[in-house]
Structure formats: structure tokens, C-alpha cells
Amino acid sequence: MTGGAGFLGSHLCKRLLQRDDRVICVDNLSTGSLRNIADLQDCDTFQFITHDVSRPLEIVDDVDCVMHLASPASPIDFAKIPIQILKVGGLGTHNMLGLAKAKGARFLLASTSEVYGDPLVHPQPETYWGNVNPIGERSVYDEAKRYAEAMTMAYHHHHGLDVAIVRIFNTYGPQMRPDDGRVVSNFVTQALANKPITVYGDGMQTRSFCYVDDQISGQLALLDSDCHGPVNIGNDKEWTMLDLARLVLKATNSTSEIVFQPLPNDDPTRRRPDLTLANQTLGWKPQISLEEGLEKTVAYFAS
Ligand code: NAD
Ligand code: UDP
Numbered sequence: 001m002t003g004g005a006g007f008l009g010s011h012l013c014k015r016l017l018q019r020d021d022r023v024i025c026v027d028n029l030s031t032g033s034l035r036n037i038a039d040l041q042d043c044d045t046f047q048f049i050t051h052d053v054s055r056p057l058e059i060v061d062d063v064d065c066v067m068h069l070a071s072p073a074s075p076i077d078f079a080k081i082p083i084q085i086l087k088v089g090g091l092g093t094h095n096m097l098g099l100a101k102a103k104g105a106r107f108l109l110a111s112t113s114e115v116y117g118d119p120l121v122h123p124q125p126e127t128y129w130g131n132v133n134p135i136g137e138r139s140v141y142d143e144a145k146r147y148a149e150a151m152t153m154a155y156h157h158h159h160g161l162d163v164a165i166v167r168i169f170n171t172y173g174p175q176m177r178p179d180d181g182r183v184v185s186n187f188v189t190q191a192l193a194n195k196p197i198t199v200y201g202d203g204m205q206t207r208s209f210c211y212v213d214d215q216i217s218g219q220l221a222l223l224d225s226d227c228h229g230p231v232n233i234g235n236d237k238e239w240t241m242l243d244l245a246r247l248v249l250k251a252t253n254s255t256s257e258i259v260f261q262p263l264p265n266d267d268p269t270r271r272r273p274d275l276t277l278a279n280q281t282l283g284w285k286p287q288i289s290l291e292e293g294l295e296k297t298v299a300y301f302a303s
Pocket of ligand 2: 074075170181182183184186187198199200201205207241263264267268
């Protein structure tokens with residue numbers, strides 16, 4: 001697994017080890033942390049390799065599956081490390097597809113709802129091609145993932161590689177970085193410190209938030225299936241950012257005030273996954289409400 005020391009990757013490593021899979025976790029620790037995998041290091045079936053997957057990687061052991069999650073994912077990183085993001089989505093994906101081909105492994109790409117850009121179709125089914133600004137600040141991420149999807153399907157059609165693409169919608173939960181910059185970790189850490197909650201724009205833009213355990217179950221169901229995707233995995237209840245701020249205030253019993261700050265360029269106006277395909281092909285549905293997931297997330301950040 002690449003990106004295994006990150007938020008989603010570390011949860012995936014844990015769940016794979018729990019079901020007796022062997023895991024080789026490859027990460028350059030650019031946005032991940034060894035803290036996330038500290039409790040796995042003693043496990044005989046877990047191995048950690050520090051490596052930038054934008055450079056080729058040789059693995060001696062047999063490999064059944066390559067899960068490619070490596071990529072910074074927070075909008076605050078788009079301006080800070082744009083070239084690295086393009087490289088890991090482009091070169092990194094190519095290198096990991098090469099590894100999967102050499103090993104005869106199934107390849108799973110962690111793609112994103114950002115491939116839909118600022119969507120003109122709502123909710124978003126996998127058949128929608130998206131509305132992406134190809135040269136804006138977010139494009140380094142959106143276009144890298146779109147290229148990664150194209151490269152993955154080219155390996156499937158041209159080389160017959162067994163592939164799967166998951167389009168991940170906003171996911172939150174324990175092990176997010178407190179300073180990650182994404183909305184749930186920002187609001188929760190701000191509320192717990194009784195500091196102002198920073199709502200960007202008028203707060204009427206929407207997202208749909210998936211609790212991490214649901215997200216991991218969906219990805220494992222896809223990994224274990226013979227489906228190639230792309231498949232949306234997320235939660236289909238839609239919230240405005242203002243409603244999310246109010247919910248976080250309630251969940252934390254906070255006295256924070258809500259303040260409004262400028263909306264980042266090309267910030268999608270609304271986003272909600274159409275989960276029909278995941279439900280029909282994988283028999284998967286999210287189970288955990290935002291209220292319940294926030295409670296667990298608040299407990300994590302509070303401790
Ligand atoms: P994260 O930043 O916590 O994890 C990414 C991991 O990749 C980190 O451990 C980082 O150190 C590692 N990494 C980055 N560049 C690398 C490189 N060149 N070589 C090796 N390792 C590298 O982010 P996350 O939220 O866990 O996201 C994981 C994946 O899921 C990403 O591909 C992201 O695009 C995708 N995704 C996540 C969400 C979400 O809501 N969390 C939504 C859509 C897509
Ligand atoms: N957002 C916000 N305040 C913050 C961080 C984010 O209002 O402190 C908004 C952001 O403008 C976007 C939404 O929350 O509309 C989700 O942002 P995030 O960075 O979590 O993910 P995105 O879906 O934009 O990639």
C-alpha cells in the first residue's frame with residue numbers, strides 16, 4: 001500500500017492486518033506520520049518502507065494487490081506542494097501500475113470526487129465526466145487524479161491489468177492531522193479550543209461527509225470484488241458548511257463564534273455522491289451518521 005502512513009492508509013493497513021493480510025506500507029511521510037502506524041510496527045505481517053513513489057520502487061516479495069493511496073489530499077497543500085502532487089498522481093501512479101503489472105497484482109487507485117470538479121450534475125453518478133478548471137489552483141490535484149484514472153484504465157485495456165478505481169468523497173475521522181486544513185478537522189480543533197470557526201464564503205456550499213470506518217469497508221468491498229469501477233464511495237447525506245459548523249458547536253459544547261473568510265478559488269458549490277453503483281455491485285452502504293461520526297472524531301481530537 002502506498003500512502004499507508006496517512007489518514008485513510010493507516011486505517012486500511014489496520015483493517016487488512018486484522019483480517020490476516022500481509023501489508024507492505026510505502027510512504028514518504030510528506031503529509032503522513034509514523035504516529036499513525038506506531039501500533040502496527042511490532043506486527044510480523046507489517047513492513048514499512050520510506051520511499052517517494054514518484055520514483056520507481058522494487059519489491060522482492062510476491063504482491064497480490066497494490067493499493068495506491070499516496071497523494072497529499074488537502075486543499076491547503078495544493079498551493080504549497082503543487083509539483084509533488086502532480087508527480088505522485090502522474091509518475092507515482094505509473095510506477096505503481098508498473099509494479100502491479102510485474103507482480104500480476106490487482107491495482108486499486110484512490111481517486112476522488114474532485115474529478116467531478118464544480119459539478120453541473122447533482123448528485124454525481126460515475127457516468128458524469130465533470131466540470132474541472134484545468135489551470136486553476138485545484139487543478140494540480142484534480143487533473144493529476146484524472147490522469148491517474150486514465151493511466152489506470154489504459155493499463156487495464158492495453159495490458160489486461162486487473163484494476164479498480166474508487167472515487168472517494170469527503171471522509172473524516174480519527175487520525176486526521178489537526179492542522180490538515182480540511183473542514184472537519186479545522187472546525188473540530190477550533191471548537192475544542194473555543195477559537196473562531198472559520199466558514200469560507202457564505203457557508204452555503206455543500207459536502208457529504210463519510211465516516212472513515214464506512215469508507216474503509218467500501219474500499220475493501222471493492223478490493224475483494226471483480227469490479228473495475230470507477231465506484232463512488234462516500235455518504236449521501238448533504239450538508240451546508242454552516243450547518244456543519246453548528247453541528248460541531250453542539251458536539252463540542254463550544255463557545256466559539258462563527259466567522260466568515262474568503263471562499264478559495266474554484267471551491268465546488270455542491271457535492272453529493274450517487275451511491276447506486278456501490279450499493280448494487282458491492283452491496284455496500286454507509287452506516288454511520290454525521291452526528292455519530294463527529295462524536296468519535298471529537299473524542300479523538302479532545303484526547
Ligand atoms: P493523507 O495526506 O493523510 O495521506 C496521504 C499519504 O500519502 C501520506 O501518508 C503521505 O505522506 C503519502 N504520500 C504523499 N506523497 C507521497 C509520495 N510521493 N510517495 C509516498 N507517499 C506519499 O490523505 P488521506 O486523506 O489519507 O488521502 C489518502 C488518499 O485518498 C489520497 O490519494 C487522496 O487523494 C484520496 N482521497 C481522500 C479523501 C478524503 O476525504 N480523505 C477524499 C478523496 C480522495
Ligand atoms: N471550509 C470552510 N472552512 C474551513 C475549511 C474548509 O468553510 O476551515 C470549506 C471549504 O471552502 C469547502 C468545504 O469546507 O467548501 C470542504 O473543504 P475541504 O477542504 O474539507 O474539502 P474539499 O471538499 O473542498 O476538497
